[in-house]
Amino acid sequence: MNLSxxxxxxxxxxxxxxxxxxxxxxxxxPPPAPLPATSLASRDDIIEKALAAWTTLGALPPLNFRFYxxxxxGKNAIVYELARILGKELYIINGHEELGxxxxxxxxxxxxxxxxxxxASPLFAGMYRGAIVFFDEIGKAPPAALDPLASVLDDRRExxxxxxxxxxxxxxxxxxxxxxxxxxxxxxxxPAFLDERTRPAIHVGYPSIATLEQILEVHFPEHNKxxxxxxxxxxxxxxxxxxxxxxxxGYACRLFRAKNGPSAQPNEQEIRRYLRQLxxxxxxxxxxxxxxxxxxNDIFQQDTDTHEDTLQLSLDNEGSVH
Numbered sequence: 559m560n561l562s563x564x565x566x567x568x569x570x571x572x573x574x575x576x577x578x579x580x581x582x583x584x585x586x587x588p589p590p591a592p593l594p595a596t597s598l599a600s601r602d603d604i605i606e607k608a609l610a611a612w613t614t615l616g617a618l619p620p621l622n623f624r625f626y627x628x629x630x631x632g633k634n635a636i637v638y639e640l641a642r643i644l645g646k647e648l649y650i651i652n653g654h655e656e657l658g659x660x661x662x663x664x665x666x667x668x669x670x671x672x673x674x675x676x677x678a679s680p681l682f683a684g685m686y687r688g689a690i691v692f693f694d695e696i697g698k699a700p701p702a703a704l705d706p707l708a709s710v711l712d713d714r715r716e717x718x719x720x721x722x723x724x725x726x727x728x729x730x731x732x733x734x735x736x737x738x739x740x741x742x743x744x745x746x747x748x749p750a751f752l753d754e755r756t757r758p759a760i761h762v763g764y765p766s767i768a769t770l771e772q773i774l775e776v777h778f779p780e781h782n783k784x785x786x787x788x789x790x791x792x793x794x795x796x797x798x799x800x801x802x803x804x805x806x807x808g809y810a811c812r813l814f815r816a817k818n819g820p821s822a823q824p825n826e827q828e829i830r831r832y833l834r835q836l837x838x839x840x841x842x843x844x845x846x847x848x849x850x851x852x853x854x855n856d857i858f859q860q861d862t863d864t865h866e867d868t869l870q871l872s873l874d875n876e877g878s879v880h
Contacts (some may be wrong), residue, residue, distance in 0.1 A: 575677070578686070580724050585664065585676045587683040590647035598639035599772040600765070601632065607760050608640055612733050622711045622755055624696070624736040626743035627762035630801030632773075633737040636762065637692045646733070647689035649680035653699035653738075662706045664719035676722045681710070685717055688731030696756075697742030701749045710734070711755035764797045773800045774807055781811065788829035810836050 575586040598605075604625075611621040625633040641648040651662065662679055669675050684691035696704070709716045715728040736756055738748070747753060765773065767790050774786035789807045798806075810832045814824055824832075 580726060583676060583722055583724050585678050585682075585722065585724075587678045587686065588649070588680060590683075590687075590689060591650045591680075593638050593641060593648065594635075596776060597642065598632070598635050599776040600769040601636055601639075604636055604760060604762060605639060605643070607758070608636065608735070609643070611758060611760075612640075612644075619713075619715070620733055621757065622734040622736075623758050623760055624738065624748075624756040625760050625762050626738050627740050628764065628799060629739055630799030631762050631764060632800050633762050634692075634694060635800075637690070637735060637737070640735075641690050644690070644733075646731070647684070647687060649684035649689055649691050651680050651691065651693045653693060653695035653697065655698060655700065657699045657703040659703050659706050660719065660721050662703060663717055664722045664724070666721055676719075681706075682717055682719070682726065684734075685710070685715075685728040685732050686726060688729030690733045690735070693734070693736040695738065696736040696752075697738030697746075697748065704749060704752055707755070708751055711752070764799060767794050770798065770800065770803055774803060777804050778807065778811070782823065784824070784826050785811065785829055788826045789833060791826075792830050792833045806833075806836060 574589045576589075577584060577586055579585070608623065611623045614620055625636065627633060637648065662681055664679060664682055665677050667675050667677060678686070681691050681693075683689070693699075706717060709718065710728070711734060715732070716725055717728070718725045740761075743759065748756065771786045771790040774789060775783055778785055785807060789803065789810075793803070810829070813836065814822070814829070814832050818824070
């Protein structure tokens with residue numbers, strides 16, 4: 559475990575870090591993540607599943623679920639929308655290979671006055687404030703770094719910081735979800751203790767062409783709907799993530815404006831001509847992007863030996879329960 563102290567001269571000195579005292583130890587809480595101004599387009603079926611998982615059932619607490627799917631399909635955007643719908647603060651942890659257990663709990667820094675100051679993690683702050691905590695890219699975190707989640711995501715709902723020598727219990731309003739890419743979900747997966755604590759596993763796939771058109775209209779409100787309509791007509795047979803579609807259409811818009819000026823309004827055929835040019839320049843050939851439906855679209859079609867002791871519950875984007 560890495561308990562080294564880091565030196566800093568700012569950050570914790572900012573008024574945006576709330577100061578609290580637990581058991582005589584002073585800790586600074588980071589602020590919640592800002593929510594993007596753009597709201598989510600469609601995806602109502604996935605929102606419904608997530609809200610159902612977070613519903614209390616008698617004395618049973620909300621479930622801690624995870625999203626999985628290809629990169630760029632909008633897993634983060636769905637979490638932002640959930641925070642908006644519930645009117646709750648959102649704290650985000652980003653998984654990476656260098657993450658350690660104390661990064662999930664509490665770290666220590668040396669201030670400009672040469673004093674030790676404890677800084678809560680987003681998980682710590684979210685538990686304390688009864689907020690939503692979203693662990694993004696959880697599949698990229700080292701298994702040992704995830705150990706503190708064992709007591710957070712079961713009936714104890716507690717987080718211990720060995721470094722600060724404190725333990726907190728989650729506020730009743732605390733909610734947790736995570737996300738990982740489809741290749742991680744269907745491959746090595748999460749450690750067994752975490753796999754069973756983050757159920758259901760909700761699949762977020764590529765949006766339908768109609769949904770993709772709605773997403774593009776939301777992200778390009780200053781353009782007429784012809785841009786989104788032309789894009790989806792040109793890529794109707796492709797499996798594109800919203801992130802890729804927004805990037806490609808944005809590039810096509812820039813190419814057109816660079817040649818014709820910002821006030822010019824193209825017709826649909828002109829837009830499609832720019833999109834075809836873009837396919838050549840970016841390498842996004844439509845035929846290469848076609849994806850055949852996977853008849854085994856269920857994470858439990860893997861080797862059953864690896865999950866025989868795990869709660870067999872997953873949700874796909876067709877709405878079925880396994």
